[in-house]
Amino acid sequence: MDIAAVMALIIKGLGIVETLVAAGEEAAPTIKTLVSIATGAQQGSITAEQLLAAEDELDAQIAEFNTPIPD
């Protein structure tokens, strides 16, 4: 994996965690994502199973945001 890109991503993610905590929001999904990113980078490459699991989580986040916001 591109370590420089991964590190940049982790730094951004940590910034998001800080903001979520400050706003009193749930930070666990972000932390889990960062652990997943770091683990993948440490292993060197991503397996098909890891990619599939990550995609399921991403799809859930996208679906949540795309749900119409109530009036």
Place this chain on the structure above:
Amino acid sequence: MKKLLIVPLLCLSLGGCLTLQGIETAYQVGTASIANPITRDRLYTMEQTIKLMFISLNTWKRLCTSGQINADCKQQVRTVQVYTTSVPFYLSELRKFVANNDQVSAISIWNQLSDTIAIAKTKAAAGGATF
């Protein structure tokens, strides 16, 4: 309490935008080419980046729904949704093309996905700037 939330919300908004900006810089589709193929690892990193962005967007949406931020945020969320609703289609196609190592099609979809995210970023930033 609400006053205290203004600063985090500003950060949250900017944080979301920074995440999006990260996609544009670190994973800019324009850099994808046959010589620089979209591998499983590259797809994974891009998807994780998009996930962080949507975590930020979902927090923005939840705070908006609960009435903790500006009243016109609902319309701003809806504006961003116009673009984010097309993301699942692009991702689905991109995943198929990467799995089949169809680099020409994958790069084409990658470009379209990047453009869509860039537009969503602009719309989210416009909403965030008012906080």
